[in-house]
Amino acid sequence: MASPAVDDYLKTIYHHTEWQDARMTPSQLAAVLGLAPSSVTEMVQKLAAQGLVTHRPYGPVTLTATGERRAAAIIRRHRLIETWLVQEFGYSWDEVHDEAEVLEHTVSDRLLARIDERLGHPRFDPHGDAIPDADGRVDREPFLLLSAAPAGHRGRVLRVSDRDPDLLRALEVVGIAVGHVVEVRPATRVSVDGGEALTLPDGAAEAVWLSA
Known part of the structure; x- marks a missing residue:
């Protein structure tokens, strides 16, 4: 079952438990992929038959x-391509996800190896994902979600969701x-790299991970 659809399912399941x-x-899988639950149930059964996932009813x-x-x-392909687009072509971090979604299914293994070598074998993509x-x-260090960090916690930004x-x-x-250092202040405010306290944009506390 080598297909982009199968890869998207596996990638989504993998990504869900990374952080x-x-x-x-x-x-949840249906919601993220934007598919009908019945379609997802059918595909999950096929993936289980292929030995790629395990699943019990209602589990x-x-x-x-x-x-x-x-x-x-x-995921390695996707994140190397994102890093390549940012470092070599000047894309910003908010532009690369959709491009990588297309290219990850078309770039050859040989070209991917050259991209990895060209970039110096990076360990993290532009959003901090390994x-x-x-x-x-x-390779990941201990982390916590910004929304779970108590006031006074000081940590390096490890990852920002690209969703x-x-x-x-x-x-x-x-x-x-x-890579920036954030200190958590009361009332959903933070200071960045020792600067003045600022108010977080809506949704940021659930999209930023700090070093623990």
Whole structure:
């Protein structure tokens, strides 16, 4: 079942548990992919038959070891392409996701290896998501979601969700980016790199992860 549709399912399931522990349900999978629950149920059954996921009725969907390796491979392609577009072609971080969605299914393994070499084998993409190595391994340090960080917590921005381009642009305006140091202040305010306290854009607290 080598197809972009299968890869999208596996990639979505993999991504769901990268930054939190709760497993993904079929209804959540349907919502993220924008598909009817009945269509998702049918595909999950096919993926299970292929040994790529495990699933019980009314339970979560979990990648098998085979499914996780395949998901890591396609995510590696996606994130290397995003990094390539930013570093080599001047794309901004809010522009690359959709481009990478198209290119990840068309770039050859040979070209991907050249891109990886050209970029110096990066470990993280422009949003701070870990790029799996050729064996599917990733390297992440302890983290917490900004909304869960207590007042006074000081941490480096490890990751910003790429789901909402408008939010990415708003965060860029206030100076929040991967690698910046944020100190959490009361009333949903933060200071960045020791600057004045500022008010977060709507939705930012649920889209930014800090070092723990």
